[in-house]
Amino acid sequence: MTRAAIRHGLREALLGAPWWMFTLLGLTLLSVSLSVLVIREAAGHQRTLLLLADTTSLARQLDALEWRAVSGDPLDGEYWAEVRGSLQAARQQETELLRAARREDGPRPLRWLPLPRPPLPAGVTLQAASGALRESREATTQELTLIRRGDLAAARALDRARVDPLSDRLEGMTAALRTRQTWSARVSLQLAALLGALTLLLSLVTAALLSARLRRSLKRARTLEREGQAQREREERDSLTGLWNRAGLARQYVHWTGQGPLSVVVLDLNRLKVINDLGGHAAGDAHLRRVALALLEVTEPLGLVARWGGDEFVMLLPALSAAQAAGVAGRALALLEAPGEPLPPFAFGVSAVEGASSLERALALADAAMYEHKETQRRDAEQRGGGRLGPSVEEFTSRLEQLETPQEVLGEGLMLARQVLDFHGSVYLERTGEAFVLRELSGDLPPGAVQALRGQAYHAGTGLTGQVIADSAARWSNDYPDEPGALDAWVRAGLKSTLLVPVRYGGRVMGVLGLLQFGSWRVVTPQARRLTEAVASRLGHTFERLQAVESVRSALQGGLLALGVALEERDLETAGHTARVVDLSARLGQQLGLHDAKLDALRQGASLHDIGKLVIPDAILRKPGPLDAQEWQVMRHHAERGYEIAHRLSGLMPATLDVIRSHHERWDGQGYPDGLAGEAIPLPARIFAVCDVYDALTHVRPYKEAWSHEAAVAEIRAQSGTHFDPNVVEQFIALIESSR
Numbered sequence: 001m002t003r004a005a006i007r008h009g010l011r012e013a014l015l016g017a018p019w020w021m022f023t024l025l026g027l028t029l030l031s032v033s034l035s036v037l038v039i040r041e042a043a044g045h046q047r048t049l050l051l052l053a054d055t056t057s058l059a060r061q062l063d064a065l066e067w068r069a070v071s072g073d074p075l076d077g078e079y080w081a082e083v084r085g086s087l088q089a090a091r092q093q094e095t096e097l098l099r100a101a102r103r104e105d106g107p108r109p110l111r112w113l114p115l116p117r118p119p120l121p122a123g124v125t126l127q128a129a130s131g132a133l134r135e136s137r138e139a140t141t142q143e144l145t146l147i148r149r150g151d152l153a154a155a156r157a158l159d160r161a162r163v164d165p166l167s168d169r170l171e172g173m174t175a176a177l178r179t180r181q182t183w184s185a186r187v188s189l190q191l192a193a194l195l196g197a198l199t200l201l202l203s204l205v206t207a208a209l210l211s212a213r214l215r216r217s218l219k220r221a222r223t224l225e226r227e228g229q230a231q232r233e234r235e236e237r238d239s240l241t242g243l244w245n246r247a248g249l250a251r252q253y254v255h256w257t258g259q260g261p262l263s264v265v266v267l268d269l270n271r272l273k274v275i276n277d278l279g280g281h282a283a284g285d286a287h288l289r290r291v292a293l294a295l296l297e298v299t300e301p302l303g304l305v306a307r308w309g310g311d312e313f314v315m316l317l318p319a320l321s322a323a324q325a326a327g328v329a330g331r332a333l334a335l336l337e338a339p340g341e342p343l344p345p346f347a348f349g350v351s352a353v354e355g356a357s358s359l360e361r362a363l364a365l366a367d368a369a370m371y372e373h374k375e376t377q378r379r380d381a382e383q384r385g386g387g388r389l390g391p392s393v394e395e396f397t398s399r400l401e402q403l404e405t406p407q408e409v410l411g412e413g414l415m416l417a418r419q420v421l422d423f424h425g426s427v428y429l430e431r432t433g434e435a436f437v438l439r440e441l442s443g444d445l446p447p448g449a450v451q452a453l454r455g456q457a458y459h460a461g462t463g464l465t466g467q468v469i470a471d472s473a474a475r476w477s478n479d480y481p482d483e484p485g486a487l488d489a490w491v492r493a494g495l496k497s498t499l500l501v502p503v504r505y506g507g508r509v510m511g512v513l514g515l516l517q518f519g520s521w522r523v524v525t526p527q528a529r530r531l532t533e534a535v536a537s538r539l540g541h542t543f544e545r546l547q548a549v550e551s552v553r554s555a556l557q558g559g560l561l562a563l564g565v566a567l568e569e570r571d572l573e574t575a576g577h578t579a580r581v582v583d584l585s586a587r588l589g590q591q592l593g594l595h596d597a598k599l600d601a602l603r604q605g606a607s608l609h610d611i612g613k614l615v616i617p618d619a620i621l622r623k624p625g626p627l628d629a630q631e632w633q634v635m636r637h638h639a640e641r642g643y644e645i646a647h648r649l650s651g652l653m654p655a656t657l658d659v660i661r662s663h664h665e666r667w668d669g670q671g672y673p674d675g676l677a678g679e680a681i682p683l684p685a686r687i688f689a690v691c692d693v694y695d696a697l698t699h700v701r702p703y704k705e706a707w708s709h710e711a712a713v714a715e716i717r718a719q720s721g722t723h724f725d726p727n728v729v730e731q732f733i734a735l736i737e738s739s740r
Contacts, residue, residue: 024209028202035195042188048100048126049181055093055133056174061086062140063167069147070156083144090137097130118183120176129173136166238307240285241292249306249314253359262318262353263325266366267295267332268374269311270343291345294335298328313346314363322352342381347374361479364497364521368478371525400538409539410440414513417535418443421528423515427453428503428539431510435459436469439511446518452489458512463487464500465512472509474501474533476524497522501533505540513539577695582606584691587739591731592687598655602684605659608652609688612642612660639664640673658682663689668722679725686725690716690732693723709736 065083069075104126139162146155236248244252256262269291276284288307295305295313303317317325329348336345349369353362403409414426425443429436435457441450460470463485467475476499477483481491496517503511513536515528585606589599616638627635643661646652662676662685669677697712707715713733720729 024202024206028199028206031195031199031202035192035199038188038192038195042185042192044103045181045185045188048104049178049185051093051096051100052129052174052178052181055097055129056171058086058090058093059133059136059167059170059174062090062136066140066143066159066163069144070152070159072152075147080148087137087141090133094130094134094137097126097133101126101130118180120180121172124173124176126177129170129177132166132170132173136163136170139163139166241289241307243292243296243313244304244306246306246308249304249308249316250359252304252306253316253362256316256318257353257359258356260319261321262316263320263322264351264353264359264362264366265315265317265325265329265348266308266350266363266370267313267315267329267346267348268370269313269346270374270377271341271345272311291336294332297335298331302328308363314366322350325350325352342384343377347371347377349373361521364523365478368523368525371523371527375526400535403538404542406539406542409535409542411442413535413538414440414442417515417532421515421522421531423497423499423522424518425449425516427512427514427516429458429465429512429514432457436465436512443516445516446494448493449490449495449516449518452487452493456489464498465514468500468502468512469509472502472504474499474529476500476529478521478524494518496520497524499524499528499532501529501536503536503540503543505543510543511539577699578607581609581688581691581695584695585688588687588691588728588732588735589684591735592683592728594684597653598684601653601655602659602687604652604656605663605684606688606691608642608646608656608660609663609692610638610642611645612638612640614642614645636664636672655682655684659684659688661685663692665689666723667725671723681725683728686728690724690728693719694732694736713737 065079065086068079139158143155143158143163146152146158236245236251237243238245269287272284272287275287288311291313292305292307295315299305299315299317302320303315306314306316308314315325315328317328320328326348329350333344333346333348338345347370349366349372351362351365351369400409400413403413410428414428418424418426423443425441425445427438428440430439436459437457438453441453458465458469460466464475464477464480464483466485467473476497477486478497480486480495480498496519498514498516500512500514502509503513513532515532582603585602586599589602594602616635639661643657646657646660659682661673662681665671665674665676665681665685667678667681667686669675671681694712694716697707697715698709700706713736716724716729717733720726
């Protein structure tokens with residue numbers, strides 16, 4: 001039985017005892033306490049008896065000294081020295097008698113017992129005996145003083161009159177007190193013996209009861225221990241195969257690691273899903289049990305087998321090298337081999353554990369080797385004509401085709417890759433000159449990882465990243481801290497596994513895309529490499545397409561701007577009006593949240609906003625004075641005619657046409673050509689309208705002088721809610737004031 005079970009039994013025996021058990025224990029302790037008190041009482045009586053005996057002896061010694069003096073014997077110096085010693089002893093004896101008297105008067109156990117005691121004569125106490133001794137000593141001193149002076153007759157008279165009666169009185173007191181103390185001492189000893197016997201009896205009864213209870217508790221503890229062991233066995237065993245499960249494997253690994261060479265084998269079944277699909281889960285369960293039996297046959301009694309997951313098994317093989325462990329796995333393959341199957345029953349990988357190493361690390365390394373073995377089996381099967389097995393990298397990259405921009409690939413594409421491949425984080429490094437710096441970092445990353453990456457520049461040849469840059473090829477590590485070129489900052493941040501691939505466009509490596517695993521090891525499989533390379537390829541493609549689109553957009557915008565400048569020359573507008581409103585409209589649109597395509601459409605619309613004036617006769621368009629009603633009616637049609645002209649130009653976006661048609665609409669619905677009001681007016685047209693009016697007010701025209709900035713802003717503010725969108729006006733004023 002284990003120490004834990006013994007401790008549990010003792011605790012249950014003591015803490016779970018019934019009330020009568022505690023009563024017995026209390027009575028036993030009380031009996032012991034009383035026995036101690038009674039024994040101390042008896043000892044006190046014995047000391048008092050000795051003290052009384054010494055008092056009697058001292059009194060007789062003084063009588064003898066006094067008798068020698070009275071008898072007329074010669075008295076020398078030795079005699080008087082003996083007298084002084086006896087008198088000094090008498091004084092000390094008086095003090096001891098007083099102390100004994102105080103003890104007698106104090107609390108004592110026997111005082112309250114209803115026991116008959118020998119009576120004492122009246123006035124006989126230890127304190128009275130001390131007083132009698134003092135009087136006898138003083139009388140004897142006076143007698144000896146008279147003898148020393150030579151007055152022998154007076155001394156004899158004092159002896160008869162006082163010394164002898166006091167001596168007789170003291171002796172009578174001590175005799176009575178000795179009788180009383182002797183009785184008390186005898187009774188105390190008898191009572192102590194009785195209490196001792198009672199204590200022994202209670203102790204024996206208590207010990208017997210406790211022993212019986214302890215035996216029952218220990219028996220129950222052994223039963224509970226056996227049940228707990230059985231429960232742990234059930235919890236650490238796989239219910240389907242009877243093999244160890246993850247918890248059992250982890251405990252067994254801790255027991256074996258550090259005791260010598262140990263090989264870990266990870267096995268992954270190849271056909272379980274097919275068997276389940278064809279024969280149902282009952283057929284799959286039967287296949288799992290067959291695999292378990294085969295693995296047990298080749299491992300016992302060498303090691304143990306555990307079922308790690310649905311179709312994964314792990315073998316622990318102590319005292320075997322990696323090559324020997326691979327041979328054991330090969331024998332299991334031979335037992336399970338079925339003719340005609342496209343793939344072997346399972347793929348396996350081996351890692352050798354030396355010294356103290358975590359199970360997670362050992363499994364990660366063995367898992368990596370297993371995936372390499374699985375890839376080899378897949379290629380061999382395809383070469384034998386088995387066809388493609390399982391999902392391919394191309395099937396995954398087809399899902400990336402809907403991602404049209406680098407931002408979408410770096411966001412959604414990398415997130416999808418992390419989820420599919422089970423990596424913690426992802427990173428994208430972008431070329432800046434000859435160095436590569438952080439552009440994108442995402443995922444579930446520890447703070448130390450972010451700090452380790454930010455602010456660093458990576459160059460060709462340094463670490464895994466430098467190898468990717470220099471060789472323009474993917475690099476990976478299943479165990480990053482053991483890499484020769486591992487960066488200290490990344491090791492301290494906890495990076496365990498990584499996969500890095502180059503991003504190429506424009507004929508060179510322009511970026512590095514990576515997947516990162518922190519805190520635990522992650523196997524970098526060939527499938528993972530192909531998938532990540534597909535993401536990198538898609539990212540490079542989007543960058544190349546973005547460059548091409550930007551080139552076309554710049555050319556188109558340049559042509560439209562040139563057309564706008566030509567229109568401004570015909571309209572006698574201030575030089576630079578078109579370029580200024582294009583720039584100001586783009587800045588305001590960006591502040592209002594427009595991005596990319598909508599900003600391009602706004603720029604194009606600003607460049608071509610007056611294209612409809614091509615059809616306005618010069619007599620009206622270039623008239624120096626005010627227009628009459630008929631001429632003004634013709635002029636109002638230029639927005640509508642401009643829309644018709646621009647609509648025939650291929651490639652212009654709908655928002656561009658909105659600016660051309662609706663830039664003269666008013667917020668209150670009083671504009672033209674369609675009389676739109678409020679948010680029915682397209683936002684690009686509302687943005688351009690404010691910028692166009694501000695530029696026209698603040699620059700010279702043939703029919704007016706230039707307004708000051710303050711006057712123009714005041715006018716635009718006054719037209720907010722009537723001519724212009726109030727929100728656009730508010731954002732415009734904030735923009736224009738901040739740029740001054």
